[in-house]
Amino acid sequence: MEISVSGAAVTGAKTGTLVIGAFADGSLTSAADAVDRAAGGTLSAALARGDLDGKAGATLLFPSLAGVGADRVLLVSLGARTALGDRSFRDAVSGAGRALAAGPVADAAVALVEVDVPNRGLAWRVQTSARLLADAAYKFDAPRANPPAPRGARKLSLLVGGANSELDEAVRTGLAVAEGMALTKDLGNLGGNVCNPAYMADTAVAMGKELGFEVEILERADMEALGMQSALSVGRASYSPCKFIVMKYSKGGASKPIVLVGKGMTFDTGGVSLKPGANLDEMKYDMCGGGTVLGLFRTVARLGLPINLVGLVMAVENMPGGNASRPGDVVRSMAGITIEILNTDAEGRLVLCDALTYAERFEPACVIDIATLTGACVIALGAHASGLFANDEALAAELLAAGHATGDRAWQMPLWDDYQGQLKSNFADMSNLGGPPAGAVTAALFLSHFTRKYKWAHLDIAGTSSVSGDAKGATGRPVPLLSEFLLSRAAAAAS
Numbered sequence: 351m352e353i354s355v356s357g358a359a360v361t362g363a364k365t366g367t368l369v370i371g372a373f374a375d376g377s378l379t380s381a382a383d384a385v386d387r388a389a390g391g392t393l394s395a396a397l398a399r400g401d402l403d404g405k406a407g408a409t410l411l412f413p414s415l416a417g418v419g420a421d422r423v424l425l426v427s428l429g430a431r432t433a434l435g436d437r438s439f440r441d442a443v444s445g446a447g448r449a450l451a452a453g454p455v456a457d458a459a460v461a462l463v464e465v466d467v468p469n470r471g472l473a474w475r476v477q478t479s480a481r482l483l484a485d486a487a488y489k490f491d492a493p494r495a496n497p498p499a500p501r502g503a504r505k506l507s508l509l510v511g512g513a514n515s516e517l518d519e520a521v522r523t524g525l526a527v528a529e530g531m532a533l534t535k536d537l538g539n540l541g542g543n544v545c546n547p548a549y550m551a552d553t554a555v556a557m558g559k560e561l562g563f564e565v566e567i568l569e570r571a572d573m574e575a576l577g578m579q580s581a582l583s584v585g586r587a588s589y590s591p592c593k594f595i596v597m598k599y600s601k602g603g604a605s606k607p608i609v610l611v612g613k614g615m616t617f618d619t620g621g622v623s624l625k626p627g628a629n630l631d632e633m634k635y636d637m638c639g640g641g642t643v644l645g646l647f648r649t650v651a652r653l654g655l656p657i658n659l660v661g662l663v664m665a666v667e668n669m670p671g672g673n674a675s676r677p678g679d680v681v682r683s684m685a686g687i688t689i690e691i692l693n694t695d696a697e698g699r700l701v702l703c704d705a706l707t708y709a710e711r712f713e714p715a716c717v718i719d720i721a722t723l724t725g726a727c728v729i730a731l732g733a734h735a736s737g738l739f740a741n742d743e744a745l746a747a748e749l750l751a752a753g754h755a756t757g758d759r760a761w762q763m764p765l766w767d768d769y770q771g772q773l774k775s776n777f778a779d780m781s782n783l784g785g786p787p788a789g790a791v792t793a794a795l796f797l798s799h800f801t802r803k804y805k806w807a808h809l810d811i812a813g814t815s816s817v818s819g820d821a822k823g824a825t826g827r828p829v830p831l832l833s834e835f836l837l838s839r840a841a842a843a844a845s
């Protein structure tokens with residue numbers, strides 16, 4: 351996808367499709383008003399007839415309009431004028447993006463960034479539009495024998511009053527975030543037979559070569575030498591050996607690194623505590639935390655952000671088998687804490703704890719782990735917010751703000767000691783099972799035992815990283831949230 355900003359006038363723009371906005375009350379944006387005047391009131395007449403649904407993101411296509419340079423005009427609803435905000439702006443841009451991605455036209459001009467979203471500047475509108483338009487064009491056709499011919503707009507211009515370099519930068523940023531999301535989605539959407547631990551490791555190595563950052567793959571023997579028995583216990587019964595992916599991006603001079611830790615469970619059968627069969631295919635998405643870390647490295651390296659970033663991905667497959675962990679087994683983590691495995695399906699925390707201990711050696715500015723950790727988080731927050739847990743309130747606040755800025759939101763949950771009793775074991779320092787109440791909290795609390803030495807946040811993305819049903823697929827979340835976080839850290843470091 352190619353996106354640029356242009357200062358062209360709406361009515362004059364020579365383009366396949368011109369995109370303009372209208373409100374639910376039938377009023378037009380100033381760009382749409384200019385088009386309407388040139389076209390003799392065709393748009394306002396259609397709106398008066400009720401041809402455009404008032405819901406933000408609904409679209410209405412006009413084949414061609416007299417007095418307008420574009421071949422077609424796509425009118426998109428911005429929802430109620432009084433409710434105009436981040437959400438309706440994003441819905442409108444995404445709606446336009448979907449229509450453009452499905453249509454036959456190769457190039458389009460989008461005149462929506464002129465809309466005055468309360469409390470959001472032009473750069474935000476441009477960056478958000480670039481990300482959403484590029485993301486709407488994401489397709490996953492790789493495994494098909496006869497992939498459909500490429501369709502949809504590939505070349506977009508965003509019509510703004512007059513071009514300036516800050517806006518070019520905003521476009522570049524939005525595109526890089528969408529590119530990171532596309533990698534995260536691809537890795538998630540691939541079946542577990544293809545996207546296994548070795549595939550994730552190979553992807554990281556290839557990307558490091560392409561974009562110029564360091565990647566090291568720790569094999570089982572290396573992990574054994576480090577004492578990562580907890581992580582290794584999860585992958586024991588798989589024919590695909592565990593890979594611990596260590597990525598280092600270093601453009602931040604002497605500053606302390608931000609460390610990202612991803613759960614890369616390339617398939618989670620539950621192990622001996624086997625999961626039921628319904629929707630089990632969706633456990634291919636259990637590597638989306640690791641996929642997010644890879645996606646973020648793509649975004650950050652593409653942009654050349656002036657930060658130091660370490661990425662740690664535990665790529666493991668959780669299988670039953672003769673060699674598998676049993677409930678009741680006790681393993682010793684790298685930190686020395688012993689763990690009674692009461693349920694082999696609570697495996698995410700078993701791999702993350704060792705990666706979190708490994709993170710200490712980088713003397714991090716902060717550590718953020720990203721994991722499809724608990725079904726309980728899906729029950730608590732559904733598909734709209736990732737669960738956020740942190741041992742540092744300032745870090746939590748930064749992440750919540752990044753979520754708001756992108757619409758890729760998180761919601762903070764407690765890490766209170768009160769829940770600690772649920773992790774008691776009669777046979778080891780801790781059990782890996784907290785019981786049904788507050789399952790997302792006890793999972794996070796388990797991790798907190800391994801993060802005492804640094805500022806830490808945990809994002810439970812079980813509900814946000816993929817969607818079920820007809821539109822089944824990976825979402826690329828929380829790449830937008832964390833990109834925004836890293837962008838603000840980079841901006842703070844530069845100032």
Ligand code: BES
Pocket residue numbers: 618636693695696697698722723724725726728783784785789812813
């Ligand atoms: N990968 C799952 C969590 C999950 C569930 C992600 C649904 C996405 C959708 C995780 O490994 C798991 O199985 N968690 C168990 C923990 C329980 C045994 C304490 C769960 O949530 O049921």
Ligand code: MN
Pocket residue numbers: 618620694695696697698
């Ligand atoms: Mn599990």
Ligand code: ZN
Pocket residue numbers: 615618636695697698722723
């Ligand atoms: Zn899992």
